Amino acid sequence: MADLLKGKIAIVTGAGSGMGRQISELFVKEGAKVMLADINPDGLKQTAAEIDAKGDATSTVITNVAKEADIVNMVKQTIDTYSKVDILVNNAGIVDNIKTVENMTDDVWDRVLAINLTGPFKAAREVIKYMLQQKDGGNIINMASVGGLFGSRGGVAYTATKHGIIGLTKNIAATYGIYHHIRSNAIAPGNIATNIQKTINDPDELGMKAMSAIGGMTAPGGKPEQIAQVALFLASDQSKFVNGAVITADGGWTAM
Numbered sequence: 001m002a003d004l005l006k007g008k009i010a011i012v013t014g015a016g017s018g019m020g021r022q023i024s025e026l027f028v029k030e031g032a033k034v035m036l037a038d039i040n041p042d043g044l045k046q047t048a049a050e051i052d053a054k055g056d057a058t059s060t061v062i063t064n065v066a067k068e069a070d071i072v073n074m075v076k077q078t079i080d081t082y083s084k085v086d087i088l089v090n091n092a093g094i095v096d097n098i099k100t101v102e103n104m105t106d107d108v109w110d111r112v113l114a115i116n117l118t119g120p121f122k123a124a125r126e127v128i129k130y131m132l133q134q135k136d137g138g139n140i141i142n143m144a145s146v147g148g149l150f151g152s153r154g155g156v157a158y159t160a161t162k163h164g165i166i167g168l169t170k171n172i173a174a175t176y177g178i179y180h181h182i183r184s185n186a187i188a189p190g191n192i193a194t195n196i197q198k199t200i201n202d203p204d205e206l207g208m209k210a211m212s213a214i215g216g217m218t219a220p221g222g223k224p225e226q227i228a229q230v231a232l233f234l235a236s237d238q239s240k241f242v243n244g245a246v247i248t249a250d251g252g253w254t255a256m
């Protein structure tokens with residue numbers, strides 16, 4: 001075990017699966033205490049059992065990031081348990097079946113925006129209240145996507161939210177970075193093997209065609225552990241001068 005995050009308190013949303021689980025595991029290995037937040041209680045239990053056998057490095061809170069009351073509760077539980085919050089990883093997210101504008105329903109649009117963009121904004125708003133009072137400020141890491149950099153790495157709702165979360169990231173960095181020591185950075189992963197792929201069903205034909213044109217499903221495949229290493233870099237003091245950045249981790253997909 002190393003000590004890159006010794007004494008740090010982190011919240012990780014979407015901690016019940018995929019990248020959120022791996023990020024939580026690495027943060028614990030590096031000395032952080034982690035509030036594991038997810039809508040799925042079974043996933044949360046599994047993460048806690050896998051990464052914290054002794055039960056002294058993590059806590060869990062069932063959280064739907066689309067519900068403001070859940071976000072407020074998530075942050076309150078963290079403060080009540082650990083007295084501070086140093087790091088927020090806005091990782092929870094869903095996909096939109098690669099739907100084009102003409103086939104996107106209001107229902108899916110609203111749900112994807114609520115989870116992928118409004119939730120991270122509200123979580124940031126909630127932790128920043130505490131971070132502003134902390135001498136060391138704080139650190140926000142937002143999970144974007146290569147879909148936040150290009151137009152054809154997802155459907156319209158997903159793409160819009162991942163572009164949006166990059167704007168959120170940069171606004172927080174620009175507003176709070178210099179005077180309040182709150183850093184905010186984003187990760188833009190490419191194609192990573194997690195459970196999110198299993199939630200894609202009945203994808204839109206035109207959307208898939210657009211994605212195939214740039215390598216689509218044959219893009220280089222990565223592992224959630226590799227994204228966790230990027231999150232660790234951003235969470236630790238090793239990246240102290242990095243603020244408002246978007247780190248692409250896609251095996252070179254967007255270089256093609």
Ligand SMILES: NC(=O)c1ccc[n+]([C@@H]2O[C@H](COP(=O)([O-])OP(=O)(O)OC[C@H]3O[C@@H](n4cnc5c(N)ncnc54)[C@H](O)[C@@H]3O)[C@@H](O)[C@H]2O)c1
Binds near residue numbers: 039094115145190195
């Ligand atoms: N896997 C990829 O290829 C890829 C690529 C780029 C970006 N991303 C992003 O990475 C993030 C993590 O995704 P993943 O690939 O690990 O997926 P995953 O499906 O394995 O994990 C996502 C987790 O988020 C949780 N979640 C979903 N809705 C929630 C809600 N309303 N409130 C709280 N938790 C909720 C799920 O229960 C799940 O545990 C997402 O933001 C996703 O958009 C994934």
